[in-house]
Amino acid sequence: MRAFEFSRTKTAGDAVMMATAQPEAKFIAGGTNLVDLMRINVEAPAQVIDINALPLKGVSALPGGGIRIGALARMSEVAQHPLVLSGFPALSQALLLSASPQLRNKASVGGNLLQRTRCPYFRDVALPCNKREPGSGCSAIGGENRMQAVLGTSDACIATYAGDMAVAMSALDAVVRIRGPKGDRTVNLVEFHLTPGTTPDVETVLQHGELILAVDLPAAPHAVSSLYLKVRDRASYEFALTSAAVGMNVQAGRVVSARVALGGIGTRPWRSPEAEAALVGQPVSEATFAAAARAALTGARPQSQNAFKIPLAQRTLVKALRQLAGVTA
Ligand SMILES: Cc1cc2nc3c(=O)[nH]c(=O)nc-3n(C[C@H](O)[C@H](O)[C@H](O)COP(=O)(O)OP(=O)(O)OC[C@H]3O[C@@H](n4cnc5c(N)ncnc54)[C@H](O)[C@@H]3O)c2cc1C
Numbered sequence: 177m178r179a180f181e182f183s184r185t186k187t188a189g190d191a192v193m194m195a196t197a198q199p200e201a202k203f204i205a206g207g208t209n210l211v212d213l214m215r216i217n218v219e220a221p222a223q224v225i226d227i228n229a230l231p232l233k234g235v236s237a238l239p240g241g242g243i244r245i246g247a248l249a250r251m252s253e254v255a256q257h258p259l260v261l262s263g264f265p266a267l268s269q270a271l272l273l274s275a276s277p278q279l280r281n282k283a284s285v286g287g288n289l290l291q292r293t294r295c296p297y298f299r300d301v302a303l304p305c306n307k308r309e310p311g312s313g314c315s316a317i318g319g320e321n322r323m324q325a326v327l328g329t330s331d332a333c334i335a336t337y338a339g340d341m342a343v344a345m346s347a348l349d350a351v352v353r354i355r356g357p358k359g360d361r362t363v364n365l366v367e368f369h370l371t372p373g374t375t376p377d378v379e380t381v382l383q384h385g386e387l388i389l390a391v392d393l394p395a396a397p398h399a400v401s402s403l404y405l406k407v408r409d410r411a412s413y414e415f416a417l418t419s420a421a422v423g424m425n426v427q428a429g430r431v432v433s434a435r436v437a438l439g440g441i442g443t444r445p446w447r448s449p450e451a452e453a454a455l456v457g458q459p460v461s462e463a464t465f466a467a468a469a470r471a472a473l474t475g476a477r478p479q480s481q482n483a484f485k486i487p488l489a490q491r492t493l494v495k496a497l498r499q500l501a502g503v504t505a
């Protein structure tokens with residue numbers, strides 16, 4: 177591990193100033209991703225800025241029924257919060273299906289949004305990886321690719337976005353609140369993560385020195401009636417093979433509004449406007465859910481070992497919609 181300077185800060189403004197002054201600085205919250213990557217020399221910041229004393233904790237109510245989740249709120253705290261359980265159940269479910277209880281007690285919402293891919297080649301500094309070392313090549317294309325993405329890939333990178341929370345949040349119309357050297361801004365979560373294109377090392381719209389302050393979720397009938405379903409190789413402590421976050425407002429047997437996002441299959445949390453369009457206005461039925469699943473995977477590009485993810489993701493979505501609507505197959 178490279179030697180680094182360690183600093184603590186108590187205000188968001190200071191945190192931004194300190195990070196802006198050092199091009200190789202990184203914030204640390206729970207450290208469950210950053211320290212992990214520093215140990216294996218994938219990350220090597222010259223300065224680590226501890227932000228845990230900043231007043232960015234907790235979940236609070238917003239006017240209009242929405243909620244604000246502080247960037248330093250812990251995953252376990254958010255999952256159990258009454259406002260999350262009552263208004264945004266898919267988020268609670270996604271968090272409880274993530275990692276382990278110990279990790280959830282430590283890991284923060286801001287850090288979770290910025291967690292990096294679990295692509296094994298990204299984590300092995302002896303092998304080429306365009307995300308870790310731009311221009312070095314992609315070992316996963318033509319290599320082991322069972323876990324890799326089928327949507328949003330490029331010739332430079334096919335790594336899956338690994339997290340669960342951001343998938344649920346993108347179906348819940350989340351907005352990320354950011355403070356940077358030029359002031360504050362907000363970004364819709366669906367625009368926050370980037371597909372790899374020719375620059376897989378650029379993963380989000382966040383600029384160096386910018387700090388996530390909070391995530392806001394607006395109240396909506398399809399948020400109250402929402403669900404997260406995760407399919408994985410083993411029952412706990414495992415990243416998703418596929419997952420689906422769904423929200424639906426159904427009246428008189430017809431879908432009035434819908435939100436769909438998929439995990440485990442995209443290079444970023446994969447919100448699907450195509451699936452949503454296939455649901456809205458339609459009767460709650462197997463045929464409607466099947467059409468939404470087909471629409472969601474349109475354009476998927478499998479690799480040599482992960483074509484199974486396409487039907488699996490479709491079935492995951494259909495099952496999630498069935499469960500939410502209370503329809504038995
Ligand atoms: C064994 C294991 C299994 C896991 N399984 C899952 C799983 O199933 N599902 C899942 O979703 N996740 C899973 N995770 C990932 C885990 O959820 C993340 O490691 C965690 O959420 C990161 O949060 P943190 O606070 O520890 O981030 P840190 O490690 O502190 O930071 C991560 C990154 O975010 C940056 N950062 C942190 N806070 C801010 C902020 N406020 N503003 C700007 N930048 C910031 C840091 O600089 C760093 O680059 C797993 C992790 C492990 C180790």
Ligand code: SF4
Pocket residue numbers: 293295296297298304305306307308313314315316317324332333334335376
């Ligand atoms: S898929 Fe992306 S992260 Fe994995 S080796 Fe290729 S470039 Fe690196």
